[in-house]
Amino acid sequence: MSFTGNRRLIAPLALLGVASLALAGCAEGGDSTDSGSLEGQTVQIAGGITGGEADALQATFDQFTKDTGIKVVYTGDKSFEGNIVTKVTGGSAPDIAIVPQPGLLKTLVETGEVKAAPAAVEANVDANWSPDWKLYGTVDGTFYSAPMLANIKGYVWYSPAAFKEWGVEVPTTWQETLDLTKTIQEKTGAAPWCAGFASGDASGWPGTDWIEDLVLRQSGPDVYDQWVAGDVKFTDPEIKDAFDAVGEILQNPAYVNAGFGDIKSINSTAFGDVAAKVADGTCPLTHQASFLSANFLEAKTASGETPTVGPDGDVYGFVLPGIEAGSASIEVGGEFVTAFSDSAATQKVLEFMSTPEWADLRVSQGGSISANLKADPSKASSPLLTDAMKLLQDPNTTVRFDASDLMPSTVGAGSFWKGMVNWIDGRDTDTVLSDIQAGYDN
Amino acid sequence: MTAITTPVPAVDPRSKREVARQTARNEKDAQKRLSSRGATLVAILIAILWTIPTFGLFVTSFRPGADSNTTGWWTVFVNPGFTLNNYFEALNSGGTALSLGQSFINSLAITIPATLIPIAVASLIAYAFAWIEFKGKNMLFIFVFALQIVPLQMALVPLLSLFSRGLTINGVGIFPGFALRDVDHSFATVWIAHSIFALPLAIFLLHNFISEIPGDVIEAARVDGAGHGQIFFRIILPLATPAIASFAIFQFLWVWNDLLVATIFAPTSSLPITQTLNSLSGTWGNQWYLQSAGTFIAIVVPLIVFFALQRFFVRGLLAGATKG
Numbered sequence: 001m002s003f004t005g006n007r008r009l010i011a012p013l014a015l016l017g018v019a020s021l022a023l024a025g026c027a028e029g030g031d032s033t034d035s036g037s038l039e040g041q042t043v044q045i046a047g048g049i050t051g052g053e054a055d056a057l058q059a060t061f062d063q064f065t066k067d068t069g070i071k072v073v074y075t076g077d078k079s080f081e082g083n084i085v086t087k088v089t090g091g092s093a094p095d096i097a098i099v100p101q102p103g104l105l106k107t108l109v110e111t112g113e114v115k116a117a118p119a120a121v122e123a124n125v126d127a128n129w130s131p132d133w134k135l136y137g138t139v140d141g142t143f144y145s146a147p148m149l150a151n152i153k154g155y156v157w158y159s160p161a162a163f164k165e166w167g168v169e170v171p172t173t174w175q176e177t178l179d180l181t182k183t184i185q186e187k188t189g190a191a192p193w194c195a196g197f198a199s200g201d202a203s204g205w206p207g208t209d210w211i212e213d214l215v216l217r218q219s220g221p222d223v224y225d226q227w228v229a230g231d232v233k234f235t236d237p238e239i240k241d242a243f244d245a246v247g248e249i250l251q252n253p254a255y256v257n258a259g260f261g262d263i264k265s266i267n268s269t270a271f272g273d274v275a276a277k278v279a280d281g282t283c284p285l286t287h288q289a290s291f292l293s294a295n296f297l298e299a300k301t302a303s304g305e306t307p308t309v310g311p312d313g314d315v316y317g318f319v320l321p322g323i324e325a326g327s328a329s330i331e332v333g334g335e336f337v338t339a340f341s342d343s344a345a346t347q348k349v350l351e352f353m354s355t356p357e358w359a360d361l362r363v364s365q366g367g368s369i370s371a372n373l374k375a376d377p378s379k380a381s382s383p384l385l386t387d388a389m390k391l392l393q394d395p396n397t398t399v400r401f402d403a404s405d406l407m408p409s410t411v412g413a414g415s416f417w418k419g420m421v422n423w424i425d426g427r428d429t430d431t432v433l434s435d436i437q438a439g440y441d442n
Numbered sequence: 443m444t445a446i447t448t449p450v451p452a453v454d455p456r457s458k459r460e461v462a463r464q465t466a467r468n469e470k471d472a473q474k475r476l477s478s479r480g481a482t483l484v485a486i487l488i489a490i491l492w493t494i495p496t497f498g499l500f501v502t503s504f505r506p507g508a509d510s511n512t513t514g515w516w517t518v519f520v521n522p523g524f525t526l527n528n529y530f531e532a533l534n535s536g537g538t539a540l541s542l543g544q545s546f547i548n549s550l551a552i553t554i555p556a557t558l559i560p561i562a563v564a565s566l567i568a569y570a571f572a573w574i575e576f577k578g579k580n581m582l583f584i585f586v587f588a589l590q591i592v593p594l595q596m597a598l599v600p601l602l603s604l605f606s607r608g609l610t611i612n613g614v615g616i617f618p619g620f621a622l623r624d625v626d627h628s629f630a631t632v633w634i635a636h637s638i639f640a641l642p643l644a645i646f647l648l649h650n651f652i653s654e655i656p657g658d659v660i661e662a663a664r665v666d667g668a669g670h671g672q673i674f675f676r677i678i679l680p681l682a683t684p685a686i687a688s689f690a691i692f693q694f695l696w697v698w699n700d701l702l703v704a705t706i707f708a709p710t711s712s713l714p715i716t717q718t719l720n721s722l723s724g725t726w727g728n729q730w731y732l733q734s735a736g737t738f739i740a741i742v743v744p745l746i747v748f749f750a751l752q753r754f755f756v757r758g759l760l761a762g763a764t765k766g
Binding site: 044048049050051052053054055058073074075076077078079083086087089090091092199270271272273275276279280291292294295297298299300306 | 507508509511512535539598599600601602603605606607701705706710713717720721722723724725726727728729730731
């Protein structure tokens with residue numbers, strides 16, 4: 001009896017004791033920023049990149065750490081876009097954040113915690129990137145963030161082998177694309193296009209890429225810029241034209257959704273799942289960014305092999321053609337390296353990440369490309385990515401950043417996404433457009 | 443004179459027996475109908491339907507990634523192909539700064555203290571609310587109870603700011619803040635955050651239970667010369683064990699499955715398994731099949747806790763529900 005009593009008495013007391021000791025012990029941990037040399041300092045990077053891409057990113061710092069003694073720790077978080085704002089306002093920002101949207105960069109700058117880019121980084125960006133890219137990292141005239149990686153949005157993925165079999169060629173104009181669609185439909189008797197808009201909270205974004213591509217191609221970069229700035233409204237005829245053009249494919253029951261079902265199945269298909277259908281031949285055409293190449297690594301062809309990505313292989317991509325042949329306008333996405341610390345170690349890392357050497361290191365890890373003009377395209381992991389990089393570096397290419405990433409988040413990451421989903425669900429185009437435009441008032 | 447005849451309630455013993463027999467028959471009938479072969483079959487059918495998605499996930503976790511990407515898990519019966527690779531790969535590649543194995547350990551280091559601290563604090567507070575008279579007790583209790591309504595998302599930024607910047611009022615430093623950002627494996631912030639968020643419910647549940655303990659027992663102890671300390675440790679704690687255990691299960695499961703609080707408060711090296719699990723599928727979701735394996739690794743601990751403390755679980759659901 002008294003034994004039990006004592007044990008009951010001791011356990012909670014011991015517990016409290018241990019807890020308070022542990023808390024005190026943790027609280028005493030010092031920070032290491034006061035040492036003079038950079039040796040042994042840690043720079044924390046946070047971003048939304050996870051999985052194999054995160055491992056590849058971390059690997060680019062191996063040699064850097066050996067040379068300078070600065071440890072770089074990357075932490076990936078799938079909900080990065082939401083959490084970083086909380087962390088920064090709460091005073092617990094990482095040293096460096098990899099921000100995937102210029103719109104988010106603007107929000108972060110408004111917290112007052114973002115540090116302007118060091119002079120060395122700005123010099124690197126001036127020398128190595130086109131002025132457009134520098135502009136995306138600039139908020140209110142101050143340059144904050146150097147671009148990191150890039151991807152090209154408007155690829156159409158197809159099977160070169162199947163094209164050869166059907167005797168068709170890669171189209172060079174929008175009209176040819178529609179003709180090609182018709183030809184394939186007649187030859188196979190099945191839908192030629194597949195699409196997937198499902199992406200959790202962000203469902204609908206693959207649709208915004210479609211629209212943006214068509215706005216850029218049909219109405220040109222000037223209208224595109226005004227649209228991004230909000231001067232051209234969603235309800236204006238230029239935007240409606242783009243919806244109608246996309247609708248010729250995505251709203252045509254005979255043209256979609258190859259391998260999945262009817263038009264509405266676009267909304268229930270995860271955006272990455274289309275890769276498997278393109279690989280095994282059930283879906284002849286799909287529109288998705290260059291990063292879809294990562295999804296082919298674990299896909300299978302009809303005969304059960306891993307598909308080869310190449311101009312003569314099982315799958316390959318062409319840039320969605322313009323209205324007229326030869327006019328290369330592409331829509332791109334990318335990340336921006338944003339600093340919340342101005343410690344010497346952080347500046348050193350920032351500077352390193354803006355060099356062509358770093359771009360080469362990351363590109364040769366595979367699966368991604370850089371818009372750095374001095375980076376070597378031949379280091380890219382596939383012929384498609386090499387071509388994509390050359391396209392980005394070509395001074396004749398008209399490059400525009402993903403419009404939905406530039407618009408205010410209530411539209412670009414809100415009503416525009418939702419609008420695309422409703423549009424596929426059968427709501428008429430005019431209602432959808434005024435719904436999206438209403439996002440500006442939120 | 444006519445006699446007023448009052449109708450005698452006709453208690454016919456035979457019909458009484460008849461009613462009793464009928465009731466018994468009805469009861470037996472209902473019992474039979476509920477435990478009949480048909481009902482059991484329906485119950486089993488529902489159970490199977492309910493388990494199919496989890497079973498599918500389980501099968502997927504053993505299928506090679508390329509198979510999972512191209513065909514549904516049910517095709518495994520026609521075209522079997524199994525591998526343990528997903529488990530190896532999931533354990534060793536995290537998709538973030540930590541691997542799943544490392545963050546598994548972190549999860550334990552977060553969850554166990556984050557369960558014990560609120561229990562230790564809340565049982566003391568609950569005792570005070572139940573058995574110590576002081577001014578404004580009821581108002582204070584209602585205030586604590588009302589705190590449950592505050593969504594924890596609202597507290598994220600202020601609490602984080604307190605931890606990282608400290609608190610200074612009018613230039614007087616009240617709390618310096620933790621300088622934990624670069625410290626490896628520091629869990630203090632997560633423990634404190636989880637404890638704070640758990641306390642209102644913990645106090646409420648334990649208070650309801652502790653206040654039900656008969657006053658006579660406590661009176662008797664007091665007559666024998668026991669102080670508050672002795673009453674708490676020798677009478678209250680042993681008697682409140684079922685309530686404490688059931689709260690412990692809830693808190694353990696909640697902290698183990700928490701993603702938001704840990705992502706916001708934990709430094710990189712201390713991130714729990716939920717964060718790694720979330721990142722496992724990769725930026726473009728191309729490695730989603732690893733998540734199925736990761737899920738079953740993560741599920742092991744909650745299962746152990748649940749089965750070990752199962753008998754308290756249902757009681758926990760009823761804790762505080764019966765007010766005599």
